[in-house]
Amino acid sequence: MMNRIAGKNIVMGMTGGIACYKAVDLISRLKKAGAEVDVILTEAAQEFITPLTVQTMAKSPCHVDMFKPIDSFNPEHISLAKKADLIVIAPATANVIGKIANGIADDFLTTVLMASRSKILIAPAMNTYMYTNPIFQENLKKLESLNYELIKPETGLLACGDEGVGKLEEPAKIMEYIDYLLTEKDLDGKKVVVTAGPTEESIDPVRFITNKSSGKMGYEIAREAKARGAETILISGKTNLDAPVGVHRVNVQTTVEMLNAIEEYFDSCDLLIKAAAPADYRVQNTSDKKIKKTDENLNITLVENPDIAKHFGEKKGNRFIIGFAAETDSFIENAKKKIEKKNLNFIVLNDVTKEGAGFNADTNIVTIINMLGEEKKFPKMSKREVAKVILDEYLLELKK
Ligand SMILES: Cc1cc2nc3c(=O)[nH]c(=O)nc-3n(C[C@H](O)[C@H](O)[C@H](O)COP(=O)(O)O)c2cc1C
Incomplete structure (x- = not known):
């Protein structure tokens, strides 16, 4: 991949789903492409992946707690929101999507999202029944209408044993989308x-x-x-x-x-x-x-x-x-x-x-x-x- 990602500040949110393991590969790809990566883990995400793994891959401290900031002089949720060229949430749970769609900011990740003016790319991953739940679909539509960027999940065998839509999109495809979002649109209209x-x-x-x-x-x-x-x-x-x-x-x-x-x-x-x-x-x-x-x-x-x-x-x-x-x-x-x-x-x-x-x-x-x-x-x-x-x-x- 050609490098429009090098030197960019990517803030990545990881939420509580099995696909956290797959999203570690995305961190690795972003680092190889030369991005600065700050990762925020929700409390639930830490049940699936440890901050140690994440910060070792991201080569920067992992953010887990709004009230124990790493840099004590700046409110970190604001500085991270300002610094981001792009925010990527992968995997995104039904819960976090519901929170964003309804303006809830009750943890570090959702507070950063509330304070952000950058593009936000959301890659949902969940069980098929959760994904097709009309309440969840309403939330997704709302985010789409508010210009959030969404990567539809894939269809296949899910970790829970069900078969259907809900698998996190492959990291290589998410990278392609990130590249797209970071590229100047000088061929617009052609x-x-x-x-x-x-x-x-x-x-x-x-x-x-x-x-x-x-x-x-x-x-x-x-x-x-x-x-x-x-x-x-x-x-x-x-x-x-x-x-x-x-x-x-x-x-x-x-x-x-x-x-x-x-x-x-x-x-x-x-x-x-x-x-x-x-x-x-x-x-x-x-x-x-x-x-x-x-x-x-x-x-x-x-x-x-x-x-x-x-x-x-x-x-x-x-x-x-x-x-x-x-x-x-x-x-x-x-x-x-x-x-x-x-x-x-x-x-x-x-x-x-x-x-x-x-x-x-x-x-x-x-x-x-x-x-x-x-x-x-x-x-x-x-x-x-x-x-x-x-x-x-x-x-x-x-x-x-
Ligand atoms: C084993 C297990 C797997 C889960 N996988 C998912 C998932 O893939 N997607 C999802 O939306 N929720 C999943 N959940 C539920 C979320 O972890 C739960 O809704 C949690 O409150 C999400 O919190 P967060 O959005 O702050 O990370 C799973 C829960 C368990 C116990």
Whole structure:
């Protein structure tokens, strides 16, 4: 994850539920991302987790008692409330949500919340019957209408043995939400379509032709665009990746399906980023039965797929289009030709022969080339950082 969390002051409230054990992982992730973390435990939370564990993970004293402050000169509930860039309550019990919704401030955590002007992110966790209780649901709705940020719990087997909604969202997803909340919304009002991953072209019902694209680059672009406030549509071939939080994902299989899916969103979009690796060819005659093995060679005729980049380049209008080129030779020349031929605003070139670049890696090494042939080379970066650079470059080009 790229680091907008580093150096931020996160105040984390933990309340009395089994999921406290899972929330310790969230503290660990926040620390690894470079945040300052102050944790407040309710009395009930201390039945599930000890202040010792929490403060060792947070590397700062754990707050448990309003009337025994650590710094005796300042009322701590006020100083913590003022210091927070963001307050996260994970896990949040039905009880604490009921208290917040009704203006109760009878312990350290709820008093800090009452005094706070920062964003508050609440991650509930509880038994399904508690979660679906109409009183609890009314409280949640009230918080939603008052602009509290809520992370819905997951559905699954709960610690109490019941099955249903109520599991604390995974710490990795909560981190993504925190990243979203801490990111400046400089793409607010923009609609961004991102394509990602490989496409598959069937040979028969069990075999297909595909390529080595992992989809990681496109997914990171979609994550970054969403975090910066864009309405983001991710058109994705088959990958092992979860859709980034808040991104609308459309799953496709073939290149033709990918083209048709883009078509649906193209007219209303501001920016199309083509990070997918759609297959250039498809099988001419797909067999509807599994092809049997024989002692003969098997010849398969491939026919050309429509050229997605060219198709949308031709009907570009005032939209902005960014392409990718994964080249293995004649990099710059090929990239420049592609910009012209496909009517792109700029192209992101990666040399897939370099270690740490291209398919499957978590990092990439890119050069951005614009319509005027100007080149900007970037060092090896995480794919999320590359995503940031691409969207920064988009905003810069818009201002020209
Ligand atoms: C074993 C056990 C597990 C509990 N798990 C939860 C839970 O996951 N969610 C919840 O809302 N309450 C849970 N409770 C109930 C809360 O601990 C109780 O409502 C408490 O008053 C919450 O206090 P707090 O909100 O100040 O932390 C659990 C209680 C016990 C004994």
